Every structure is written in C-alpha cells, then in structure tokens.
Amino acid sequence: MKLEHIGIAVKDLAAANELYALLIGKKHYKIESVESEQVNTSFFKTGYSKIELLEATGPESAIAKHIEKRGEGIHHIAFEVKDIYAEMERLRKEGFRLLNDKPKRGADNKLVCFIHPKSANSVLVELCQRIVE
Numbered sequence: 252m253k254l255e256h257i258g259i260a261v262k263d264l265a266a267a268n269e270l271y272a273l274l275i276g277k278k279h280y281k282i283e284s285v286e287s288e289q290v291n292t293s294f295f296k297t298g299y300s301k302i303e304l305l306e307a308t309g310p311e312s313a314i315a316k317h318i319e320k321r322g323e324g325i326h327h328i329a330f331e332v333k334d335i336y337a338e339m340e341r342l343r344k345e346g347f348r349l350l351n352d353k354p355k356r357g358a359d360n361k362l363v364c365f366i367h368p369k370s371a372n373s374v375l376v377e378l379c380q381r382i383v384e
C-alpha cells in the first residue's frame with residue numbers, strides 16, 4: 252500500500268486553496284465536486300502523495316459533521332491499492348469494520364472504500380484504486 256493522500260476538512264475551500272498554495276509552493280491542480288458525498292474537493296501534488304482538501308456542500312455531508320464535532324483538520328488518510336475488492340476481502344477477514352460493502356466512486360477518478368475509525372486507532376482510513384478507462 253502506498254500513502255496516496257491525506258484528506259483535510261476545511262470550512263472554506265477557496266481560502267484553504269490559497270493557504271495551501273502558499274504552504275506547498277504550488278497551486279492545486281484540480282477541483283472536483285462529489286455530489287453523492289456532498290463535498291467539493293481540491294488536490295495538491297506533494298511528491299509521491301497528495302493533499303485533498305474537502306469542503307461540505309450540505310449539512311448531511313460527512314465533512315460538515317466532522318467540522319461540527321471536531322473543527323477543521325485531518326479527516327482521513329488514503330492508501331492506494333491495486334485490487335480494492337481483494338483488499339476489502341482481506342481486511343474484512345482480518346476483522347476490520349468497513350464502512351461500505353462495495354467500493355464506491357470517489358473523487359480523482361478512484362474507487363474508494365472506508366475503514367471505520369474504531370478499527371484503526373481512531374483514524375478514518377480510505378482505500379482507493381485508480382479507475383482505468
């Protein structure tokens with residue numbers, strides 16, 4: 252598994268984009284909305300990994316709930332896997348609690364699945380696999 256990105260919950264994506272551009276030294280390369288998750292996302296390349304900023308677009312969004320409970324900050328870490336179905340099966344057998352039965356379509360052209368924080372020392376872990384089209 253490779254650390255693919257770190258997801259950070261922000262209140263104001265435009266403001267956070269400017270801040271992270273200053274921090275990292277280059278602009279985000281993509282902004283994408285994921286309707287099903289009620290989020291706007293932006294991505295920054297940082298060497299072999301990325302930073303994903305996440306802004307809620309509705310009150311039911313997991314990002315809105317995260318910010319309400321904990322404020323802004325690190326929301327999840329994401330590992331890239333070659334075969335998400337096989338990894339999900341392996342982790343399920345190892346006793347990890349997965350938040351979805353099947354991979355779903357996430358931002359940045361990925362299939363994603365989340366592991367419950369209770370299974371991973373209070374860290375929300377995303378598995379992701381690039382969709383080849």
Ligand code: ZN
Nearest residue numbers: 258303329377
């Ligand atoms: Zn992510």
